[in-house]
Amino acid sequence: MTEEIVKTAILGTDKYLPTALSEIEQIWLAISAQQSDREDTFLKGAAAAFLYEEAARSGLQIKGEIAPCPFVSRSFISAQISNQIEIALETKNDVILFYLLYQCKIRDLIVENHLIPDLLNKAVTQKKRSGLISDVCVETGVWLCSLNPDWQNIQLPVYDESAWETGAFEQRKEYLISLRNTQPQAALKLLKESIHQDNAAARAEFISLLDNNLTLQDEAFLEEQLSDKSQKVRAVALHLLKKLPGSRLNSLFLKTLTDNSYVKEERSLLLLKKQVLFFKESLTPDPQIFKAGVEKVSNQKGVDDAPYWIAQILEYVAPTAYASALGISETELFKVLAEHQYNDIFLPYLVRSAVHLKNKTWAKLLLETSKVYEIPLLQLLDTGEQESFYKKFLAHDFSALFNYLINEEYNPISADIAMNMIEHLRSEPYLLNSNQYQLLSLHLPDGMDTILEQFHDKPVTEYKLQFFKTNMAEMIRVFNFKNSLKF
Amino acid sequence: MSFTLQQILALAPDDSSAKAGMQLANPSKWLVRRIHPLALWGECQGSGSKPYKTSIDLTNIAFKCSCPSRKFPCKHGLGLLLLYADKAELFANESVLPQEIEEWINKRGATIEAKVQAVKKPVDEDAQQKRIAQREQKILNGIEELQMWIKDIVRGGLIHIQPHSYSFASNIIARMVDSQAPGLAYQLRKINSINFFDAGWQREFIRLLSILYILCEGYKRKGVFSPQLQADLETLIGWTKTKEEVLQGESVRDVWLVLSTVAVQEDALISETTWLYGRQTQRFAYIQSHYTASTKPMDVLLPGASIDADLVFYPGSIPMRCIIREQRNQTETAILAHIGITSIESLKDHVADVLTLAPFTDRIPVLFSTMKITPDNGRWFIKDGSGFGFELSNSPHECWKMLSISRGQEFSFFGLYTNESIVVHSLWMDQKYYTLL
Numbered sequence: 001m002t003e004e005i006v007k008t009a010i011l012g013t014d015k016y017l018p019t020a021l022s023e024i025e026q027i028w029l030a031i032s033a034q035q036s037d038r039e040d041t042f043l044k045g046a047a048a049a050f051l052y053e054e055a056a057r058s059g060l061q062i063k064g065e066i067a068p069c070p071f072v073s074r075s076f077i078s079a080q081i082s083n084q085i086e087i088a089l090e091t092k093n094d095v096i097l098f099y100l101l102y103q104c105k106i107r108d109l110i111v112e113n114h115l116i117p118d119l120l121n122k123a124v125t126q127k128k129r130s131g132l133i134s135d136v137c138v139e140t141g142v143w144l145c146s147l148n149p150d151w152q153n154i155q156l157p158v159y160d161e162s163a164w165e166t167g168a169f170e171q172r173k174e175y176l177i178s179l180r181n182t183q184p185q186a187a188l189k190l191l192k193e194s195i196h197q198d199n200a201a202a203r204a205e206f207i208s209l210l211d212n213n214l215t216l217q218d219e220a221f222l223e224e225q226l227s228d229k230s231q232k233v234r235a236v237a238l239h240l241l242k243k244l245p246g247s248r249l250n251s252l253f254l255k256t257l258t259d260n261s262y263v264k265e266e267r268s269l270l271l272l273k274k275q276v277l278f279f280k281e282s283l284t285p286d287p288q289i290f291k292a293g294v295e296k297v298s299n300q301k302g303v304d305d306a307p308y309w310i311a312q313i314l315e316y317v318a319p320t321a322y323a324s325a326l327g328i329s330e331t332e333l334f335k336v337l338a339e340h341q342y343n344d345i346f347l348p349y350l351v352r353s354a355v356h357l358k359n360k361t362w363a364k365l366l367l368e369t370s371k372v373y374e375i376p377l378l379q380l381l382d383t384g385e386q387e388s389f390y391k392k393f394l395a396h397d398f399s400a401l402f403n404y405l406i407n408e409e410y411n412p413i414s415a416d417i418a419m420n421m422i423e424h425l426r427s428e429p430y431l432l433n434s435n436q437y438q439l440l441s442l443h444l445p446d447g448m449d450t451i452l453e454q455f456h457d458k459p460v461t462e463y464k465l466q467f468f469k470t471n472m473a474e475m476i477r478v479f480n481f482k483n484s485l486k487f
Numbered sequence: 488m489s490f491t492l493q494q495i496l497a498l499a500p501d502d503s504s505a506k507a508g509m510q511l512a513n514p515s516k517w518l519v520r521r522i523h524p525l526a527l528w529g530e531c532q533g534s535g536s537k538p539y540k541t542s543i544d545l546t547n548i549a550f551k552c553s554c555p556s557r558k559f560p561c562k563h564g565l566g567l568l569l570l571y572a573d574k575a576e577l578f579a580n581e582s583v584l585p586q587e588i589e590e591w592i593n594k595r596g597a598t599i600e601a602k603v604q605a606v607k608k609p610v611d612e613d614a615q616q617k618r619i620a621q622r623e624q625k626i627l628n629g630i631e632e633l634q635m636w637i638k639d640i641v642r643g644g645l646i647h648i649q650p651h652s653y654s655f656a657s658n659i660i661a662r663m664v665d666s667q668a669p670g671l672a673y674q675l676r677k678i679n680s681i682n683f684f685d686a687g688w689q690r691e692f693i694r695l696l697s698i699l700y701i702l703c704e705g706y707k708r709k710g711v712f713s714p715q716l717q718a719d720l721e722t723l724i725g726w727t728k729t730k731e732e733v734l735q736g737e738s739v740r741d742v743w744l745v746l747s748t749v750a751v752q753e754d755a756l757i758s759e760t761t762w763l764y765g766r767q768t769q770r771f772a773y774i775q776s777h778y779t780a781s782t783k784p785m786d787v788l789l790p791g792a793s794i795d796a797d798l799v800f801y802p803g804s805i806p807m808r809c810i811i812r813e814q815r816n817q818t819e820t821a822i823l824a825h826i827g828i829t830s831i832e833s834l835k836d837h838v839a840d841v842l843t844l845a846p847f848t849d850r851i852p853v854l855f856s857t858m859k860i861t862p863d864n865g866r867w868f869i870k871d872g873s874g875f876g877f878e879l880s881n882s883p884h885e886c887w888k889m890l891s892i893s894r895g896q897e898f899s900f901f902g903l904y905t906n907e908s909i910v911v912h913s914l915w916m917d918q919k920y921y922t923l924l
Binding site: 002005006008009010011012013014015037038039040042043044046047048050051054055056057058059060061062063064065066067068069080083086087090091113114116117121140143144147148476477480481484 | 491492493496505506509510513514515572573574637638641642643644645646647687689690692693694696697698700701704831832834835838839842843846861862863864868870871874875876877878884887888890891892894895896906907921
């Protein structure tokens with residue numbers, strides 16, 4: 001019926017007018033019988049037809065059927081926390097949002113269902129936090145993700161082995177990490193069986209995960225990867241082989257060093273003696289080391305090729321093995337290298353060596369020098385040992401220290417360091433932005449409120465201190481907020 | 488009574504006020520926090536030397552603040568209410584209202600009473616009749632012009648017009664405003680909401696024009712219809728009644744559940760519709776208000792709450808538009824599950840009944856229960872137990888939210904049926920109320 005009306009409307013009543021409208025035949029006849037023009041007849045008939053259709057419209061038969069969400073047995077967060085999460089979402093305050101979600105996660109609580117779509121949208125844009133979001137949305141989140149194509153790439157919790165077969169890249173990566181942690185050889189086997197099916201970027205990423213629990217049992221597989229067609233994959237495999245103690249390449253590096261260097265005692269200040277490391281003048285390394293990535297020509301001004309080769313090799317050689325070959329202790333080796341005429345060339349490679357080989361002794365020795373400020377070295381030390389270096393970092397690279405201390409587990413910073421950081425911020429308030437001030441507040445230990453208030457109440461003499469004062473007020477608010485939460 | 492975050496944020500005049508209000512929902516910002524059964528008040532330390540005094544009338548939710556902000560409610564009002572919703576225990580109970588607040592609350596009650604009395608002022612009836620007659624003639628002339636415009640379109644056919652061009656309906660809309668028929672101008676503006684790049688736009692276009700044409704015909708012959716239908720026609724054309732006139736009518740007392748509040752902004756003007764449902768009378772009502780951002784009405788109703796109130800309805804075949812004559816209190820969030828239509832077949836009957844009584848109704852409020860939401864080929868549907876359903880015109884995000892709340896199970900909701908589709912405003916699930924818009 002309405003098709004006839006639309007046809008008439010498109011063509012115009014000058015050209016066409018229906019003789020009858022099937023479902024409102026009587027009404028149409030009555031309208032047509034009136035002494036009126038064609039347009040009047042058509043418009044009244046059309047109105048009647050549309051009204052009739054509206055009043056008699058049945059629903060559509062909906063074929064789509066979705067299975068209901070599985071039952072969720074975990075407890076929901078309190079109404080107060082739910083409100084706060086909603087506020088954080090509304091105000092786009094990610095600092096508070098992720099803090100609240102983390103607190104839910106460690107308490108094994110889940111968020112209310114009405115928040116989940118907004119959180120999943122957030123997970124799409126903040127991929128690094130998608131794991132945390134998945135943890136608080138649990139089965140309802142997984143169920144919704146299975147229905148919405150926009151959410152299907154969100155990293156979901158890994159429940160079983162099927163994640164490797166059917167999961168998204170991030171899920172597969174997570175699975176491989178956890179397998180490598182618990183069963184290193186099973187992870188290697190899994191990679192051997194299926195790595196050829198992945199693209200170059202994924203292959204490189206998966207191979208790099210073998211770094212954890214790396215042993216000589218991985219060598220054969222890594223050697224095979226040196227013939228991969230992807231340069232990126234070859235580079236990752238080469239890096240792991242070079243750092244793997246006892247591997248063909250690592251042994252070659254060690255041999256090159258030990259064959260070409262020796263330690264000799266020299267007199268110093270007439271009476272004292274000191275050990276000095278020498279490298280043979282006729283240093284002719286095995287050409288294989290250049291194939292293994294050692295650069296042949298020095299790219300550093302004023303540095304000959306030989307010390308440049310040595311520096312590159314030092315990056316991958318275990319200090320214990322090298323020291324033993326030289327007949328000195330690890331600490332003595334560090335000392336002779338630090339006092340060497342090319343120590344400036346060696347230092348960055350020694351830092352990388354300590355990081356690659358997770359060498360705690362060298363990490364500490366390096367940090368004790370006045371030239372090294374590397375956060376990865378700090379990470380190798382115990383918490384107690386780390387704190388003794390914080391002040392050194394604070395003065396030299398506040399941002400690096402801040403980024404290191406601010407962690408996803410919200411572990412509190414010690415009161416002493418926190419005080420020092422805030423004191424430092426008072427003199428350099430623009431080192432952090434407002435969000436970072438909030439984040440710092442979430443990492444403060446209990447009892448800091450009075451200290452924050454003292455800093456807040458200090459007189460403001462410069463313009464930049466107004467910024468500091470405003471952020472102190474915000475830190476106090478966030479600190480009090482954190483302590484008032486009831487999950 | 489307790490308030491939900493959603494309810495309070497719905498009162499904010501804009502996003503920045505909501506954000507600022509949330510930042511002020513912090514005990515350290517409030518030097519004084521007090522609660523009385525009739526009011527909530529506090530003192531907020533702002534940038535000035537003296538703290539701002541903020542008060543909230545808890546009976547008929549209204550805000551008062553000594554800050555210079557023109558926004559209503561201001562961030563202090565929102566902050567105070569948000570703080571109360573979050574940490575009511577921080578507010579000290581008072582048995583006596585401060586004099587200033589008591590006077591403000593009494594004055595508000597007196598204002599409503601004054602409006603009821605206002606109509607009793609003497610009017611020059613002859614002059615009034617003359618004005619009405621003059622306007623009636625203008626409207627009839629406008630109607631003639633509009634009908635001729637519509638006929639010209641259908642005579643030549645839609646293939647010859649460019650309805651998507653900016654000036655297509657602007658002249659005739661202006662003519663209807665000149666003819667003092669703003670209702671017709673409003674109906675014509677609906678043409679602008681048609682997506683002319685959609686295949687099949689002609690159907691909606693001719694539907695609008697034909698209904699508009701028959702509305703004009705109906706108005707010209709309104710004398711033959713019932714007084715209720717006459718009132719419908721007059722309202723649709725643009726005749727209005729003053730609040731004072733309406734308040735003279737019979738009132739209906741009930742506990743009214745506030746179903747939803749929807750605000751639509753057109754240029755600087757905001758049109759807000761608050762839908763209500765009477766628990767005893769089982770009838771729908773809506774309050775319509777128009778304001779600019781700086782002139783938001785003092786009275787606010789919180790979606791999800793219930794009010795014990797006397798409503799006075801504007802006349803009509805199915806009277807729904809109303810004014811609150813007296814509001815006694817606003818109570819806890821009410822749950823309205825297992826009430827309303829349970830099948831699409833019943834909806835069809837309901838729509839037919841409504842259109843029989845009021846053929847020009849363009850949105851029909853409906854309460855549904857035991858319905859499910861389901862996506863199908865990128866569209867969203869609400870469906871009953873037998874698998875029949877209607878398309879939803881909510882945004883995809885709202886639909887995902889509905890699905891997440893209901894988890895694929897049956898739920899109850901309030902929505903508006905509008906020409907082949909339903910827009911869900913609020914829903915109830917597991918004894919909780921959620922607003923979507």
